[in-house]
Amino acid sequence: MSVETLFLQQMHGRKPRQLYDPIEYILMQPGKRVRPRMVLLGAELFGTPPEKVLPIAAAFEMLHNFTLIHDDIMDNAPLRRGKETVFKKWNSNIAILSGDALATMALEQILQTELPAKNKLEIVTLFARTSIEICEGQQYDLNFETKEQVTIEEYMEMIRLKTAVMLAGCLKAGAIAANAPRSDREILYNIGISLGFAFQLKDDLLDLYADQQSLGKQIGMDIADHKKTYLLLRALQEAQANDRDKLLQLFAPENSLSLEEKLPQIIEIYRKCHVRDKTEVAIENCLNEALSLIETLSCPENKKNSLREIATLFRDREK
Amino acid sequence: MSVETLFLQQMHGRKPRQLYDPIEYILMQPGKRVRPRMVLLGAELFGTPPEKVLPIAAAFEMLHNFTLIHDDIMDNAPLRRGKETVFKKWNSNIAILSGDALATMALEQILQTELPAKNKLEIVTLFARTSIEICEGQQYDLNFETKEQVTIEEYMEMIRLKTAVMLAGCLKAGAIAANAPRSDREILYNIGISLGFAFQLKDDLLDLYADQQSLGKQIGMDIADHKKTYLLLRALQEAQANDRDKLLQLFAPENSLSLEEKLPQIIEIYRKCHVRDKTEVAIENCLNEALSLIETLSCPENKKNSLREIATLFRDREK
Numbered sequence: 001m002s003v004e005t006l007f008l009q010q011m012h013g014r015k016p017r018q019l020y021d022p023i024e025y026i027l028m029q030p031g032k033r034v035r036p037r038m039v040l041l042g043a044e045l046f047g048t049p050p051e052k053v054l055p056i057a058a059a060f061e062m063l064h065n066f067t068l069i070h071d072d073i074m075d076n077a078p079l080r081r082g083k084e085t086v087f088k089k090w091n092s093n094i095a096i097l098s099g100d101a102l103a104t105m106a107l108e109q110i111l112q113t114e115l116p117a118k119n120k121l122e123i124v125t126l127f128a129r130t131s132i133e134i135c136e137g138q139q140y141d142l143n144f145e146t147k148e149q150v151t152i153e154e155y156m157e158m159i160r161l162k163t164a165v166m167l168a169g170c171l172k173a174g175a176i177a178a179n180a181p182r183s184d185r186e187i188l189y190n191i192g193i194s195l196g197f198a199f200q201l202k203d204d205l206l207d208l209y210a211d212q213q214s215l216g217k218q219i220g221m222d223i224a225d226h227k228k229t230y231l232l233l234r235a236l237q238e239a240q241a242n243d244r245d246k247l248l249q250l251f252a253p254e255n256s257l258s259l260e261e262k263l264p265q266i267i268e269i270y271r272k273c274h275v276r277d278k279t280e281v282a283i284e285n286c287l288n289e290a291l292s293l294i295e296t297l298s299c300p301e302n303k304k305n306s307l308r309e310i311a312t313l314f315r316d317r318e319k
Numbered sequence: 320m321s322v323e324t325l326f327l328q329q330m331h332g333r334k335p336r337q338l339y340d341p342i343e344y345i346l347m348q349p350g351k352r353v354r355p356r357m358v359l360l361g362a363e364l365f366g367t368p369p370e371k372v373l374p375i376a377a378a379f380e381m382l383h384n385f386t387l388i389h390d391d392i393m394d395n396a397p398l399r400r401g402k403e404t405v406f407k408k409w410n411s412n413i414a415i416l417s418g419d420a421l422a423t424m425a426l427e428q429i430l431q432t433e434l435p436a437k438n439k440l441e442i443v444t445l446f447a448r449t450s451i452e453i454c455e456g457q458q459y460d461l462n463f464e465t466k467e468q469v470t471i472e473e474y475m476e477m478i479r480l481k482t483a484v485m486l487a488g489c490l491k492a493g494a495i496a497a498n499a500p501r502s503d504r505e506i507l508y509n510i511g512i513s514l515g516f517a518f519q520l521k522d523d524l525l526d527l528y529a530d531q532q533s534l535g536k537q538i539g540m541d542i543a544d545h546k547k548t549y550l551l552l553r554a555l556q557e558a559q560a561n562d563r564d565k566l567l568q569l570f571a572p573e574n575s576l577s578l579e580e581k582l583p584q585i586i587e588i589y590r591k592c593h594v595r596d597k598t599e600v601a602i603e604n605c606l607n608e609a610l611s612l613i614e615t616l617s618c619p620e621n622k623k624n625s626l627r628e629i630a631t632l633f634r635d636r637e638k
Binding site (some may be wrong): 015016018036070073074092093094096097099100101103104105108111117118120121124125128129131132135136139140142143184248 | 334335337338366389392393412414415416418419420422423424426427430436437439440443444447450451454455457458459461462
C-alpha cells in the first residue's frame with residue numbers, strides 16, 4: 001500500500017467536507033514524499049518492513065502538510081507545487097481550521113499503528129517535540145524578516161528547528177518502530193539533522209538558481225518575501241562594503257524596485273562573492289557529516305546504501 | 320499546586336518569546352477553569368488526588384485556549400473575557416502560530432504525566448479524538464453562518480462537537496487516569512455530553528439575557544456575528560409566520576440595521592414565543608439527564624455531590 005492510498009482511506013467518510021476537502025487537496029498533490037521515505041528507511045535499516053510503519057510515515061507527511069497550509073497563510077503565498085495554496089483556493093479561516101484538523105489526524109495515525117505501547121508513546125513524544133520545534137523555527141523565520149542583523153549561526157538554528165528536526169524525527173521514528181538500539185536512534189536523528197541542513201541550503205540555492213519550470217514556482221520568491229536565506233547572509237559576510245550596502249538596500253522592505261529589477265543586481269553581487277559555490281560547499285559539508293555518521297550505525301552494511309542515496313538526492317535535486 | 324503555577328512552570332525558559340508571550344497571555348487570564356475542574360473531578364470520584372492529574376487538567380485547558388485563539392481569528396472577535404484577543408493584541412500570523420504551539424504543549428502535558436503507558440495512550444487517543452471533533456464542530460458553526468435552514472438537530476450536533484465533547488473528554492480523562500472501571504468512564508463521558516449541551520445552551524441564553532457587566536463582553540454578539548443560536552432556531556420553530564419572516568430579515572447578513580436597532584425587535588419576538596423559558600427548560604432537561612446518569616456511577620455516593628454541584632453551577636452561572 002502507498003501513503004496516498006492510506007490518505008484516501010483516512011479521508012473516507014469524514015465530514016464536514018468543507019473541513020476535509022482542503023486536507024485531501026493538499027495531501028493528494030504529487031510531492032517528493034521525502035518525509036515518509038525517511039520513516040520507512042529508518043525502519044527498514046533495522047529490519048522492519050514498510051507496511052508496518054506506513055501509518056507513521058503518513059503521520060509525518062501529514063504534519064509536514066499541516067505546516068505548509070499554515071505557513072502559506074502567514075507568507076501570503078499564492079502557489080505551492082505549482083498549484084493554488086489552500087488559503088487562496090478556499091480562504092484563510094478554512095486554511096486555519098483544516099490545518100488544525102490535519103495536525104491531529106497526523107497524531108491519530110501514530111496512535112493507530114500496531115506497536116507496543118512503550119514504543120508508540122516514544123514516537124508520540126518525538127512527534128510532539130518535533131511539532132513544537134517547527135513552530136519555534138517558523139517564528140524565528142518570521143522574526144528574521146524584520147530583524148536587521150541575522151548571523152549565519154542564528155540562521156542555522158532557525159532551519160534546524162524549521163526543517164531539520166522533521167527529517168531527523170522521521171528517521172528516528174522509523175527506528176523506534178523497528179525497536180532499533182538506542183544509540184542508533186540518536187545517530188539516525190543526527191543524520192537527519194545534517195541531511196535537513198543540506199536540504200534547506202539546497203532549497204535556498206534552488207530559489208535563485210533552479211530552472212523555473214522544474215521548480216514549479218517562481219524564481220526569487222525568497223527575495224520577494226524578504227526572506228533572509230543562507231545565500232544573502234553569506235553574501236553579506238563575504239561582500240565588500242559597497243556591495244554589502246547595495247545588497248542591504250535591495251533587500252530593504254521599503255525598496256520599491258520590482259523583483260525583475262532587483263534579481264539581476266542581486267545575482268551579480270552573489271557572483272562576485274562566489275555565494276553559489278560557497279553554499280554548495282556548505283551543503284557538501286553537511287552531507288559528508290551525514291555520510292560519516294552513517295558509517296557508525298550498527299545496522300547491516302548493505303542496508304546503508306539507500307540512506308546514502310537519499311543524501312545524494314538531496315544534493316542533486318532540481319526542485 | 321494550581322493549574323496556573325503549572326502553566327508558568329511550563330512557559331519558563333521557552334523561546335522565542337514572540338511565540339510564547341501570547342500563550343502566556345491567554346493562559347494566565349482569569350477564567351472559570353471549567354475544564355481542569357472536570358478532569359480533577361473525574362479522577363477524584365475514583366480516589367485519585369488532584370496533584371496526580373494536574374498536567375492532564377492543564378492539557379485540556381491548553382487545548383481549550385488553543386481553540387479560542389484560532390476561533391477568535393476566524394470570528395474576527397476583538398474581545399474575550401473583557402480583554403483584547405490574541406490576534407488583535409498581536410496579529411493573525413502570531414495567533415495562528417501560537418495556537419499551533421499551544422495545541423502541542425497540551426499534548427506534551429499528557430505525555431509528561433506519570434501514568435502507566437496504557438492509560439496514557441488511552442488519554443492521548445481521547446485527546447486526539449476530542450481535538451478533531453472540535454475542529455469539525457467549528458467548521459459546522461462556520462457553515463451555519465451562511466446556511467439558510469439549520470434544524471435544531473443539526474445545531475445540537477454542532478454544539479456536541481464544538482463544546483460538549485471537550486467537557487466529556489475532561490471527565491473521562493480524569494477517570495482513565497484514576498483507572499476507573501470502563502463502564503464508569505463511558506457514563507462519565509455521557510454526563511459530560513449532557514453537561515456540555517447545558518453549558519452551551521446557557522451560553523446562548525447569556526449572550527442576550529446576561530448582565531453585560533458580569534458577562535465581560537457585549538450583549539448580542541452572537542446576533543452581530545450572524546450566529547444561529549438555539550434561541551433563534553427555537554424562535555423560528557415557534558414563531559408565527561409574520562414574526563418568523565421578520566426574524567429572518569433581521570438576521571439576514573445583508574440587513575444594514577445596527578445591532579442596537581435589531582436587538583429590541585428580536586427580543587420582542589423572542590418574548591412573544593417564550594424562547595427564554597423554553598431554552599431554560601431545555602437546559603433543565605440536559606441537567607436532569609446528567610443527574611440521573613450520576614446516579615448510575617459506581618463510585619462512592621458521597622463523592623457524587625461535587626459533580627452535582629457543577630451541574631447546578633452550569634445552570635446558575637451569570638457569565
